[in-house]
Amino acid sequence: MNNTADVIIIGSGIVGGSAAYYMAKKGLKVLVLEKDMIGHGASSRNGAGVRISGRVDSEFGIARVAIREIWPTLSEELEVDTEYEKPGSFLMAVKEEQMAALHRSCERALKQEIEAEVIDGDELRRRCPYISEKVVGAVWYPEDGFANPMKTTLGYYKQGRKLGVRYVTGEEAVEIRKCRGRARQVVTAAGNIYEADKIIVAAGFESRALMKTVGIHLPFLERIDECLITEPQPPMFRYRLSCVDGNFYGHQTQHGSFIFGGNTNMERYEDTYAGQPRNTASSVSDKARNAALFVPALRGAKIVRYWAGWLDSTIDRLPVIQEIPEVPGLISACGFSGHGFALGPGMGRLLTEMVTGEPLCADISAFQYDRFHAEGCFGPRTNYPKV
């Protein structure tokens, strides 16, 4: 088998898969290396949120491309029902002192020309009667929505393959090698060597270890995020819900189940089984409790499944998207910090433009890796907005 390509992409998540698809559409020969199954990382484990709200200005460009230009017609493009819907979302507060944060979030959105409106608890329950009396207010974002993560990621895979993308699964990249000063080869655990003009690292949380093989240090936090899904429920509402402190988000899916996720705010603790992240008994019950508190009608709902995934989080919660100046030919596309599923389709287009040399659809100057050096220490930066 010929092991050369124009572009090697490491990782078959939504970022790697969408990039492979858009590059193949441009006629490039693309090879995707995936250490496990297709979409095995965060792209198949996430909470399905596709939101344009709550983005810092630097990330808003990619979010705008993804959410306004690509998601609305993606099902037709991929010939798969991605279950993308844009019914709008409520960012909620449960304490009066959280209302100021809602107003800040709303103001930022309006500045970015996103429709947004702060409403009180009574108005929220008028629009969505299922919400608990405990919720004191919300911001309404009509452009937000959700999609099916697995179907979307597999959609890119299937269409990419039709266009000639070669996927090699069960092939773990362990080293990137330079030839004559440029990134050129990818060595795998099985001892295979693949070669290309461009190498894209889209390996989610595990990108850090790969970048280190060519001396590039990306400060990632080792964090797990979790979701659960209920038995199908009678149709209640289509909105996406989230809470201002990040402890809760979710929506009702097309087949009736509710999917919920959120931070636990408990100690940072990672539990793994055979290298895979997994939930803990207390974190699952935390999410179940939140679901019943926010939507009391779900009090008796049975949980059918729960899961965990690595959160691809950098220390400033912004991605690293850049052709690395010290290693020409090597492109970093990782660190989406818990909000990369929604950006994935936009990332595919952007990475294709980076490879072909076309004008970029979004400004990526804020995502260079050397921002972590600029302050001379790895203390967390404060440019990520607190909603």
Ligand SMILES: Cc1cc2nc3c(=O)[nH]c(=O)nc-3n(C[C@H](O)[C@H](O)[C@H](O)COP(=O)(O)OP(=O)(O)OC[C@H]3O[C@@H](n4cnc5c(N)ncnc54)[C@H](O)[C@@H]3O)c2cc1C
């Ligand atoms: C529980 C949870 C909930 C989330 N909720 C949301 C949400 O609601 N909305 C949102 O926008 N985002 C959400 N996210 C974040 C989002 O899922 C990620 O930002 C996004 O999926 C990242 O996509 P990716 O393609 O960069 O990485 P991944 O999907 O992680 O893909 C990386 C791939 O690389 C492979 N890989 C790793 N190392 C190697 C190697 N050495 N060689 C070969 N292959 C390798 C992995 O197996 C994996 O398949 C959530 C994440 C989690 C964990």
